[in-house]
Amino acid sequence: MTAAGEPILEVRDLVKHFPLHQGILLRKQVGAIKAVDGVSFDLRRGETLGIVGESGCGKSTLAKVLMALERPTSGSVRINGREIANAKGSELKRVRRNIQMVMQDPYTSLNPRMTVGDIIGEPYEIHPEVAPKGDRRRRVQELLEVVGLNPEHVNRYPHQFSGGQRQRIGIARGLALQPEIIVCDEPVSALDVSIQAQVVNLLERLQREFGLAYVFIAHDLSVVRHISDRVGVMYLGKMVEIGTDVEIYDRPAHPYTQALLSAVPVPDPDGRERRERIVLQGDPPSPANPPSGCRFRTRCWKAQDICAQQEPLLQIRPGTGHASACHFAETHDVVHV
Amino acid sequence: MKKTSTPVLPARTAPGDGPLLAVDDLHVEFATRQGVVKAVNGVSYSLNPGETLAVLGESGSGKSVTAQAIMGILDMPPARIPRGEIRFRGTDLLRLPEDQRAQVRGQRISMIFQDALSALNPVFTVGWQISEMFRVHRGMSRRDATKKAIELMDRVRIPAARQRVNDYPHQFSGGMRQRIMIAMAIALDPEVLIADEPTTALDVTVQAQIMELLAELQRESNMGLILITHDLGVVADVADKIAVMYGGRIVENALVHDIYRSPAHPYTKGLLDSIPRVDLKGQELYAIKGMPPNLLDMPQGCAFHPRCPYRQDNCVTDAPPLYEIGPTRGSACHYWREVFDDSRR
Numbered sequence: 144m145t146a147a148g149e150p151i152l153e154v155r156d157l158v159k160h161f162p163l164h165q166g167i168l169l170r171k172q173v174g175a176i177k178a179v180d181g182v183s184f185d186l187r188r189g190e191t192l193g194i195v196g197e198s199g200c201g202k203s204t205l206a207k208v209l210m211a212l213e214r215p216t217s218g219s220v221r222i223n224g225r226e227i228a229n230a231k232g233s234e235l236k237r238v239r240r241n242i243q244m245v246m247q248d249p250y251t252s253l254n255p256r257m258t259v260g261d262i263i264g265e266p267y268e269i270h271p272e273v274a275p276k277g278d279r280r281r282r283v284q285e286l287l288e289v290v291g292l293n294p295e296h297v298n299r300y301p302h303q304f305s306g307g308q309r310q311r312i313g314i315a316r317g318l319a320l321q322p323e324i325i326v327c328d329e330p331v332s333a334l335d336v337s338i339q340a341q342v343v344n345l346l347e348r349l350q351r352e353f354g355l356a357y358v359f360i361a362h363d364l365s366v367v368r369h370i371s372d373r374v375g376v377m378y379l380g381k382m383v384e385i386g387t388d389v390e391i392y393d394r395p396a397h398p399y400t401q402a403l404l405s406a407v408p409v410p411d412p413d414g415r416e417r418r419e420r421i422v423l424q425g426d427p428p429s430p431a432n433p434p435s436g437c438r439f440r441t442r443c444w445k446a447q448d449i450c451a452q453q454e455p456l457l458q459i460r461p462g463t464g465h466a467s468a469c470h471f472a473e474t475h476d477v478v479h480v
Numbered sequence: 481m482k483k484t485s486t487p488v489l490p491a492r493t494a495p496g497d498g499p500l501l502a503v504d505d506l507h508v509e510f511a512t513r514q515g516v517v518k519a520v521n522g523v524s525y526s527l528n529p530g531e532t533l534a535v536l537g538e539s540g541s542g543k544s545v546t547a548q549a550i551m552g553i554l555d556m557p558p559a560r561i562p563r564g565e566i567r568f569r570g571t572d573l574l575r576l577p578e579d580q581r582a583q584v585r586g587q588r589i590s591m592i593f594q595d596a597l598s599a600l601n602p603v604f605t606v607g608w609q610i611s612e613m614f615r616v617h618r619g620m621s622r623r624d625a626t627k628k629a630i631e632l633m634d635r636v637r638i639p640a641a642r643q644r645v646n647d648y649p650h651q652f653s654g655g656m657r658q659r660i661m662i663a664m665a666i667a668l669d670p671e672v673l674i675a676d677e678p679t680t681a682l683d684v685t686v687q688a689q690i691m692e693l694l695a696e697l698q699r700e701s702n703m704g705l706i707l708i709t710h711d712l713g714v715v716a717d718v719a720d721k722i723a724v725m726y727g728g729r730i731v732e733n734a735l736v737h738d739i740y741r742s743p744a745h746p747y748t749k750g751l752l753d754s755i756p757r758v759d760l761k762g763q764e765l766y767a768i769k770g771m772p773p774n775l776l777d778m779p780q781g782c783a784f785h786p787r788c789p790y791r792q793d794n795c796v797t798d799a800p801p802l803y804e805i806g807p808t809r810g811s812a813c814h815y816w817r818e819v820f821d822d823s824r825r
Contacts (some may be wrong), residue, residue: 197683198654305771335538336710337747337787340754340767349763362684369756369765388761406688410711410755412736414719422692424686425639426653 150185151356152242152324153207155181157218157228159201159208163431176205176431180380183457185322189350191357193371193388195364195403199427200377203359206328207211209358210244211235221257222324240270243317247308247329253301259312260297262289264440266319273320286315289352290345314345318353326358332365343370364407368392376400379438380430382457386465396463396472399439437469481763489580490569490628492583492588492671498570499526500704501550501589501672506564508545511557519545521728522564524802527704534707534715534736536751537725538772541707547727549672550706551591552581568672572710584825587617590665594677596657604659608631632663636693655686659693666697673698674706679714680745691718712751716740721808727773727783730802734809744811744820746788752823782813790815 148149160175174380179201186192194202205212206233209220211227220228223252225317227238243266244367246252252260267274274282284294290311292304301309310330318324329347350357368388375385376397383396395401409418423442428434434441440450449470456467505597508520528535537543547556550566552573566573568589569600573581593599601609610632611625620628633641636659643804649657658678665673675694676728679687695718698705709715715722724747726730732745742748750768771785773779779786785795795814802810805820813819 197685245757290809307771308622322587335772336712336751337754337768338771339537341546344764344767364684365756368758369761392758402685406684408687408711408717409718410692410712410752412716412740414720420688422688426655426686 148188151188151223152186152220155183155219156393157208157220158216159204159213161215168454174431175382177433179208181381184385186356186358186377188356189354190293190370193367193374194360194377195362195367195374196377197427201380202377206360208241209326211239214428240320241319241322242326243322245313245317245325245327245330249306249313252313252394253309254374256366257380262312263315263319270320273443286318290315305430306334307341309477310342311335324356328360332361332363379433381438381468385468390465393476394472396467396475397469398445400442401475418473481487489571489583495500499731500529501571501768502526502567504567506546506549506566507548507562509560509562514776519728519775523730525723529704529707530702532707532718533724534703534709534719534722535575536709536715536722538710541725541770542728545727547708550674551589552585562625587668588670590670591674591676591679592661592665594680596661599648599661600657603650605646605648610664613664619669632667636663642712654682655689658682658690659793660762669701670703676708712755729812731812738809740822742820744805744816745813746819747784747791749819749823790818
């Protein structure tokens with residue numbers, strides 16, 4: 144899992160706004176939900192980029208735009224140098240083969256009326272060149288074996304499997320087209336605690352075996368640290384800090400990252416009275432009407448006048464070794480997750 | 481144990497020798513079309529004033545059903561309580577007539593739920609719903625009850641309570657809705673508060689706010705708190721003692737520091753070992769193999785045996801009792817000593 148080499152996925156100034164309309168007959172746009180508002184990052188071959196942030200920060204919208212399930216308002220997403228954001232027709236089909244997705248909820252993301260074999264084999268209907276018709280059943284059974292399910296269960300239906308097994312089916316479907324990138328949107332958060340580790344291990348093994356690159360979106364910070372080479376922190380549509388796992392977790396520079404890390408309960412009661420905890424006041428503002436300047440300033444204890452006037456850019460700041468978007472960035476080891 | 485007369489509810493100030501709340505050998509089963517589901521199979525725990533008991537378990541472990549039995553909000557039928565006692569200040573709630581039970585529910589034992597949005601009524605204002613507690617249970621006038629509701633919203637730190645008292649649930653964020661639930665739950669100064677996954681639907685920064693609020697309210701009023709959760713982090717943060725549930729039973733109970741330092745049941749040990757740790761980065765996580773049991777088809781013997789690395793032949797046939805392994809702890813494992821020694825290393 145080295146982070147060297149050419150980026151396989153390049154995201155530049157990605158923006159996704161959802162228009163807000165008013166009126167039924169005379170619909171007019173009255174504003175926009177700024178779900179993703181200028182996000183840039185690279186993902187290299189075989190690398191895992193973790194994306195963390197609270198609900199409403201735009202991480203799931205980001206996943207959809209990466210998959211070209213949503214058209215970005217502006218900006219670019221390149222996979223192996225090929226633009227996917229505005230690709231159409233056969234070009235889109237070709238690029239998409241290389242990027243697949245594992246969804247959060249294994250209960251609703253599998254069609255209950257299809258057998259497991261049909262679910263996992265469906266990508267071959269769209270991309271017949273990957274597996275000739277006669278070969279598909281064997282391929283599907285191989286995939287079941289790869290994700291640790293019994294290949295003989297190919298004719299069963301999703302309801303005959305437990306949550307963890309269903310997530311494995313979702314992962315097998317994601318692998319079917321041998322993509323180079325898999326976007327995992329909260330892949331373990333719907334699972335029981337004792338099952339989560341199994342799925343995390345599976346994802347790591349598959350990465351080693353197939354050289355996959357992951358965009359791993361999750362809110363469980365300790366799982367993200369375990370699996371990620373680099374981590375990006377999002378707040379209200381912006382990437383506020385990005386760096387290696389060690390940089391983000393041991394030397395966080397953005398106040399939001401520090402607050403987020405300090406809020407995570409540590410599974411060890413020893414010394415809990417002495418633990419430093421930054422409890423943020425209030426809730427995140429609405430992405431339809433984000434604060435001016437720095438979006439975090441309304442909840443930030445460091446905020447000054449400049450934060451309201453000037454938006455801090457995501458860049459490497461003096462005294463820190465990685466990029467953060469805060470005028471007063473300062474590394475501070477809050478807590479070890 | 482055998483009493484012939486109907487039990488009487490003790491006063492709030494009753495000098496209690498025993499615990500505030502004691503669940504004793506509770507069994508709950510549900511009649512379903514596929515057969516009888518034994519959701520709770522002999523659960524016992526106790527709670528003292530000012531104490532926080534964490535009940536830890538996965539979905540289907542029976543942790544919520546136990547809580548619902550304490551509250552008396554199980555639908556019976558299909559639910560049935562064939563055995564067990566729930567003693568509140570010494571009185572068995574299960575033997576109380578319904579009118580007296582209603583005196584306990586919401587007033588002396590109250591509960592908050594995971595999903596505040598679906599627990600609140602969308603067509604009434606939050607002020608109306610909070611003040612309902614005072615109108616129904618205390619017979620207050622609307623005006624006085626609303627005044628009380630505003631006070632409570634202040635107490636759970638909802639900003640601008642006076643302006644927001646006439647807002648509807650959907651106008652609040654997830655964290656604020658949970659505060660409203662808490663306001664309703666503490667309205668009548670309960671002696672026991674049951675919090676069923678109170679922060680699972682919330683973001684971590686909001687979770688920290690809510691847990692802090694609960695701890696503060698508890699300090700102020702000395703109520704006992706039962707925290708039902710699956711989050712080992714939250715438990716470590718706030719609990720005094722823990723009961724770990726699996727397959728409808730308590731498999732381990734202990735003081736919080738003891739259990740994290742040296743678990744004595746393979747399931748607890750497995751859960752703690754599977755937490756990602758910094759020094760294990762790049763290595764495979766420990767994972768408990770297999771999956772939680774199907775309640776319709778519970779394994780013979782110890783419910784955990786199909787997944788257990790310590791399994792011996794007798795685990796398959798004999799269900800282990802909750803062995804007393806110390807003055808304040810128990811483990812339902814025949815081989816708890818091995819587990820305990822392994823985890824102390």
